[in-house]
Amino acid sequence: MEKNMADRLLKWYDRHGRTLPFRGTKDPYRIWVSEIMLQQTRTETVGVFFMNFLERFPDVFALAAAREQDVLKMWEGLGYYSRARNLHKAAQMAVREWNGVFPADYEKLLSLPGVGEYTAAAIASIAFDLPHPAMDGNLTRVFSRLHGIRDDVAIPSVKRKLADIADREMPRQRCGDFNQALMDLGATVCTPGTPDCDRCPLKGMCNAYREGDADMLPVKAAQKAPKRVDMAVLLISCKGHILMKKRTEALLKNMWVYPLAEDTENKEQVKQAVKKMGLEPVDTIKLCDTRHVFTHRIWQMQIWHCPVRLENKTVAGQWFNLPEMAALPIPTAVKAARQEAVRIMLEEMQFVRLNSKRFSNYQPTAYAYWESWMQVNKDKGSPQFVKEHTPTYMEMVLRGHASAGRDVYSLQVGDKVVGVMVLDEAANEICTLYVQPDVQKMGIGTRAVQFALSHLDGTRDMHVTALDHVPQALRMYKKAGFVQVKDHRLLNKTYNVWETALVRPAGDKR
Numbered sequence: 453m454e455k456n457m458a459d460r461l462l463k464w465y466d467r468h469g470r471t472l473p474f475r476g477t478k479d480p481y482r483i484w485v486s487e488i489m490l491q492q493t494r495t496e497t498v499g500v501f502f503m504n505f506l507e508r509f510p511d512v513f514a515l516a517a518a519r520e521q522d523v524l525k526m527w528e529g530l531g532y533y534s535r536a537r538n539l540h541k542a543a544q545m546a547v548r549e550w551n552g553v554f555p556a557d558y559e560k561l562l563s564l565p566g567v568g569e570y571t572a573a574a575i576a577s578i579a580f581d582l583p584h585p586a587m588d589g590n591l592t593r594v595f596s597r598l599h600g601i602r603d604d605v606a607i608p609s610v611k612r613k614l615a616d617i618a619d620r621e622m623p624r625q626r627c628g629d630f631n632q633a634l635m636d637l638g639a640t641v642c643t644p645g646t647p648d649c650d651r652c653p654l655k656g657m658c659n660a661y662r663e664g665d666a667d668m669l670p671v672k673a674a675q676k677a678p679k680r681v682d683m684a685v686l687l688i689s690c691k692g693h694i695l696m697k698k699r700t701e702a703l704l705k706n707m708w709v710y711p712l713a714e715d716t717e718n719k720e721q722v723k724q725a726v727k728k729m730g731l732e733p734v735d736t737i738k739l740c741d742t743r744h745v746f747t748h749r750i751w752q753m754q755i756w757h758c759p760v761r762l763e764n765k766t767v768a769g770q771w772f773n774l775p776e777m778a779a780l781p782i783p784t785a786v787k788a789a790r791q792e793a794v795r796i797m798l799e800e801m802q803f804v805r806l807n808s809k810r811f812s813n814y815q816p817t818a819y820a821y822w823e824s825w826m827q828v829n830k831d832k833g834s835p836q837f838v839k840e841h842t843p844t845y846m847e848m849v850l851r852g853h854a855s856a857g858r859d860v861y862s863l864q865v866g867d868k869v870v871g872v873m874v875l876d877e878a879a880n881e882i883c884t885l886y887v888q889p890d891v892q893k894m895g896i897g898t899r900a901v902q903f904a905l906s907h908l909d910g911t912r913d914m915h916v917t918a919l920d921h922v923p924q925a926l927r928m929y930k931k932a933g934f935v936q937v938k939d940h941r942l943l944n945k946t947y948n949v950w951e952t953a954l955v956r957p958a959g960d961k962r
């Protein structure tokens with residue numbers, strides 16, 4: 453028989469608890485990572501980040517041994533980057549002091565950097581079944597409604613009162629399930645605003661339901677509005693490189709951003725700001741306005757492109773080419789600026805024809821070809837087949853295309869090779885197009901296809917063949933006007949490799 457709150461709640465949880473990628477484990481490392489991610493981030497958002505993070509850092513030893521920059525990169529898009537920095541420090545501490553074994557001890561867990569009362573309680577209860585309520589926003593809301601707490605829940609004495617109530621209700625067994633059940637109830641039934649009391653297993657014992665004021669609880673004092681800061685984001689570019697700075701300020705510490713200048717709103721002020729950095733701007737072009745809302749601050753940003761003549765190496769900051777920039781941890785706050793920076797760098801992309809008289813060095817391009825080929829095809833053939841595809845073999849393939857009269861292009865941004873393309877003018881065909889793994893999804897393929905369209909003969913049908921296991925390539929060609937003309941062709945039965953032939957009809961004007 454259901455006697456108390458915990459019985460009712462756990463029964464409900466067994467039927468209605470959420471299935472989440474980070475649930476169903478007793479591994480304290482996985483629970484800790486997920487709980488840190490869940491602070492200030494929506495549960496739906498965390499799933500993919502959690503899987504990717506665990507793939508990269510499968511245990512506390514891998515995380516402790518990583519470079520902070522790589523941890524921040526994996527955190528990119530989650531925001532609140534101090535969480536990632538603390539996670540990294542805490543992993544090092546866990547390895548150093550506990551040999552990587554998390555203790556079944558709330559107080560010791562609390563000593564980890566970035567682990568507060570909530571996180572320590574979540575790990576202690578879920579991993580070790582210790583009776584510690586994890587008082588997050590969900591638990592605060594549910595308990596304040598259940599027990600009719602109508603004082604401001606930010607006041608320390610009210611917080612203590614709620615924690616005491618939660619302590620009393622906590623069962624001696626299934627402590628982790630009890631916390632997770634409350635989290636789920638708060639997320640799906642006892643939601644902020646108007647709760648769905650008809651579906652609530654605790655309706656019969658709920659004060660706020662009886663009093664009819666659940667939507668007014670919990671009581672929270674109005675928060676201070678975030679302060680607006682106006683600034684210019686300077687995209688300072690030179691010869692395929694862009695200037696970036698590593699932040700030393702507490703906000704977004706150790707993340708890379710483009711130079712920021714406050715009180716800089718017009719062309720002249722932007723020019724002066726760039727000059728102050730020891731650089732000579734060729735131009736200052738305003739690109740767009742954007743904003744990012746932090747908890748206590750709003751960055752109201754104007755994005756400016758400032759090409760400069762010379763890369764002054766003594767300037768504060770560092771110059772990066774496109775692949776280098778792609779590898780940096782860059783916060784979402786400057787996401788729009790990052791997109792513009794990529795666009796600017798791609799505008800300077802060069803298509804260097806290797807079989808023209810001036811070039812004979814195929815090696816960097818063959819290497820880029822090999823890296824991209826491996827990424828796409830390493831699981832699509834026998835080990836022998838994959839082993840044969842060395843950079844030297846790829847160079848032979850490219851030279852073979854050149855000797856057959858095809859045009860072999862090295863795709864270059866600044867001083868970096870970012871891909872390879874082979875065009876056959878006689879057959880009016882794109883024979884090969886590969887983009888390096890570290891700069892994919894940046895529009896390089898699309899730029900290359902545009903280049904191909906302008907070099908092939910638009911008065912005849914154009915041809916290309918795409919591998920079915922690279923759906924993004926198929927999408928890209930279709931967007932450029934190519935249509936599928938034949939059924940898929942099976943290339944390798946054992947490894948299930950198929951390809952699709954596409955044609956862009958003669959005279960397509962898009």
Ligand code: SF4
Nearest residue numbers: 642649652655658666
């Ligand atoms: S009855 Fe309504 S207000 Fe009370 S705990 Fe359940 S959902 Fe929340």
